Amino acid sequence: MKVYECCELIRMTYAQIGGGELGYIPNAIHCAIKALDYIAANEEVPQEARERAAFAAANLLMSDHEDK
Numbered sequence: 001m002k003v004y005e006c007c008e009l010i011r012m013t014y015a016q017i018g019g020g021e022l023g024y025i026p027n028a029i030h031c032a033i034k035a036l037d038y039i040a041a042n043e044e045v046p047q048e049a050r051e052r053a054a055f056a057a058a059n060l061l062m063s064d065h066e067d068k
Contacts, residue, residue, distance in 0.1 A: 033057050 003014050016022040025031045036057035040050045 029060055029063075033060050036060070 003011055006014075013022065017024050036053040039045055039053035040057060042050070
């Protein structure tokens with residue numbers, strides 16, 4: 001997926017990281033899993049979104065890519 005295919009909030013955040021306004025996190029997989037876990041565990045989030053977050057996190061955990 002390319003950044004231009006993402007929602008406006010992601011594109012804005014991407015630009016802020018690239019521009020140095022926000023910090024870059026080199027352990028991106030860990031960061032993504034933490035964010036997805038937060039969404040999946042939050043009972044205020046609609047069930048469909050929680051299930052999507054859980055599915056994405058589980059796939060990242062199963063992948064052979066590891067943060068260095």
